[in-house]
Amino acid sequence: xxxxxxxxxxxxxxxxxxxxxxxxxxxxxxxxxxxxxxxxxxxxxxxxxxxxxxxxxxxxxxxxxxxxxxxxxxxxxxxxxxxxxxxxxxxxxxxxxxxxxxxxxxxxxxxxxxxxxxxxxxxxxxxxxxxxxxxxxxxxxxxxxxxxxxxxxxxxxxxxxxxxxxxxxxxxxxxxxxxxxxxxxxxxxxxxxxxxxxxxxxxxxxxxxxxxxxxxxxxxxxxxxxxxxxxxxxxxxxxxxxxxxxxxxxxxxxxxxxxxxxxxxxxxxxxxxxxxxxxxxxxxxxxxxxxxxxxxxxxxxxxxxxxxxxxxxxxxxxxxxxxxxxxxxxxxxxxxxxxxxxxxxxxxxxxxxxxxxxxxxxxxxxxxxxxxxxxxxxxxxxxxxxxxxxxxxxxxxxxxxxxxx
Numbered sequence: 001x002x003x004x005x006x007x008x009x010x011x012x013x014x015x016x017x018x019x020x021x022x023x024x025x026x027x028x029x030x031x032x033x034x035x036x037x038x039x040x041x042x043x044x045x046x047x048x049x050x051x052x053x054x055x056x057x058x059x060x061x062x063x064x065x066x067x068x069x070x071x072x073x074x075x076x077x078x079x080x081x082x083x084x085x086x087x088x089x090x091x092x093x094x095x096x097x098x099x100x101x102x103x104x105x106x107x108x109x110x111x112x113x114x115x116x117x118x119x120x121x122x123x124x125x126x127x128x129x130x131x132x133x134x135x136x137x138x139x140x141x142x143x144x145x146x147x148x149x150x151x152x153x154x155x156x157x158x159x160x161x162x163x164x165x166x167x168x169x170x171x172x173x174x175x176x177x178x179x180x181x182x183x184x185x186x187x188x189x190x191x192x193x194x195x196x197x198x199x200x201x202x203x204x205x206x207x208x209x210x211x212x213x214x215x216x217x218x219x220x221x222x223x224x225x226x227x228x229x230x231x232x233x234x235x236x237x238x239x240x241x242x243x244x245x246x247x248x249x250x251x252x253x254x255x256x257x258x259x260x261x262x263x264x265x266x267x268x269x270x271x272x273x274x275x276x277x278x279x280x281x282x283x284x285x286x287x288x289x290x291x292x293x294x295x296x297x298x299x300x301x302x303x304x305x306x307x308x309x310x311x312x313x314x315x316x317x318x319x320x321x322x323x324x325x326x327x328x329x330x331x332x333x334x335x336x337x338x339x340x341x342x343x344x345x346x347x348x349x350x351x352x353x354x355x356x357x358x359x360x361x362x363x364x365x366x367x368x369x370x371x372x373x374x375x376x377x378x379x380x381x382x383x384x385x386x387x388x389x390x391x392x393x394x395x396x397x398x399x400x401x402x403x404x405x
Contacts, residue, residue: 004298004383006030006290019352019386024169024197024330024377026219029283033222036282040275048274049248049265059274066277067264070229073284074195074214075205081237083230083264084277088196089119091215091230092163094267095192096123098240099213100161103190106132108160111189113138113146113175114367115168118360120194124163133160139367143321144173151176151183159189166198166209170361170375171320172330174198181210190236196220200379201299201328203292206231218276223283227276230267237263244269290380298380299329302387306331306376309391315398319373329378332359335394338401340374346397352390 007013009030013020020028044058051057064079071079085091100123104110110124114137128135138154140146155162162184166177181191193211195204200221206214214231218224232240242249242260249269251259260266287295304324310316315336320327335343340356347354355375358365365371376390 004381007381007383009286010381013381017351019350019389021376021378021382021386021390022353022355023200023379023382024220024375025355026225027200027222027379028381029222029224029279030286032286033224033279033282037224037275037279040278045275047271049272062278063272063274066274066281069281069284070277071231073204073288074199074216074229074231075207076231077207078234080263081231081234083232083237083267084272085228085230086226086273087219087228088194088215088217091213091228092119092192092194093123094230094243095213095215095232096127098243098267099190099236100124100127101130102240104128104131104133104160107158108133109136109156109158110134111136111138111154111159111162111184113140113164115140115144115171115173115175115364116163116165116361117169117194117196118362119196120163120165120192121363124161134158137363138164140173142319142368143326144168144171144175145321146175146180148176148179151180155180155183155187155189157187159184159187161190161192163192163194165194165196166204167195167201167328167330168320168361168364169197169330170332170359170364170373172197172327172332173321174202174326174328177209177211181212185210197328197330200287201292201295212236218280218283221283222286224276224279227273227280229280234263237267242266242269246270248272295380298382299327299378300325302378302382302384303327303329303331305384305387306378306390309387310394313394315403316394319368330375331378332373332375334370334373335398337403338398340372342401343374343397346400347390347393350389350393350396352393354390 046055048059048063068079071082190212192213195216199216218227246269319332344356
């Protein structure tokens with residue numbers, strides 16, 4: 001079998017009793033990332049951007065270096081286009097409550113893909129209600145594919161904004177973001193992209209995608225929890241108001257008014273998560289060292305193994321693309337007659353971790369005419385042996401739930 005050269009870097013994975021197949025929810029972290037966070041706290045732990053003494057200056061430098069690295073990683077035009085937030089959810093809310101509430105008007109249409117995570121639906125629902133705009137949904141085929149015909153049918157002269165994920169967190173399918181952005185821009189609309197599931201797995205170039213806003217989380221791509229990014233095109237960032245107000249995001253305050261700091265600091269109120277940013281920088285460095293070609297090859301190898309194994313069980317339904325290479329390591333499935341929560345609980349007794357439920361994508365579940373599903377999500381640190389353990393456990397789970405095999 002293929003020997004995984006990266007697994008040794010992940011301390012939590014050294015306990016071979018456990019099979020972790022929930023990386024789409026949160027990835028594991030290599031020691032290089034946790035060491036970087038520890039090093040920050042042990043050497044320059046001070047409030048960035050505020051002090052003039054050595055540690056604070058060091059913390060500021062570390063924080064801004066992380067910003068520059070994140071900007072380069074996604075192909076932003078300049079570091080100032082990267083705003084640090086807690087996660088992709090906060091990033092999308094920032095875009096909605098600043099750009100959306102300022103520029104979307106009564107009668108406008110907001111186009112959202114049916115495959116979206118709730119984080120890229122709920123903010124736009126709220127904006128639509130407040131601004132008296134209309135939500136319009138893009139609909140996909142059973143493999144999660146959006147055709148150009150569908151894009152052009154839904155995105156039109158009334159469209160003010162299009163919100164779509166680059167990769168579905170349920171089906172693993174990649175969406176035609178660049179084409180959607182082109183059509184959106186032809187109609188004068190802004191393109192918002194949820195990159196939470198794509199950024200850990202494929203190279204992202206926001207300018208080539210045509211993204212006006214792009215969100216991703218550190219914790220899904222080997223980084224710490226509590227750090228994420230909203231990329232915004234500078235032309236748009238200069239037009240929108242701050243999201244939060246308070247410390248550090250101001251230039252000058254009087255009793256009645258205030259002037260705001262330069263971009264991006266006006267969008268980063270309060271004490272920032274500098275250690276998280278440093279950890280994200282280390283995660284980016286680790287991913288670059290592994291290389292996205294190697295990430296993709298390992299994920300396709302394991303996804304193919306899993307899908308071929310599940311296809312031999314006539315009581316298992318796998319959702320999404322038929323081609324394993326189009327799944328981004330995500331395999332959602334159901335076992336006939338077995339509730340996904342029961343499946344997940346019984347697999348946990350075997351120390352196999354998968355996700356079960358609606359995956360924060362209830363409109364998609366309704367569209368697929370199911371209530372929930374099991375989801376095994378693979379990353380490059382997984383192994384063939386782990387996939388085989390899941391495949392061996394599935395028939396046993398079904399038998400435990402009262403079905404013969």
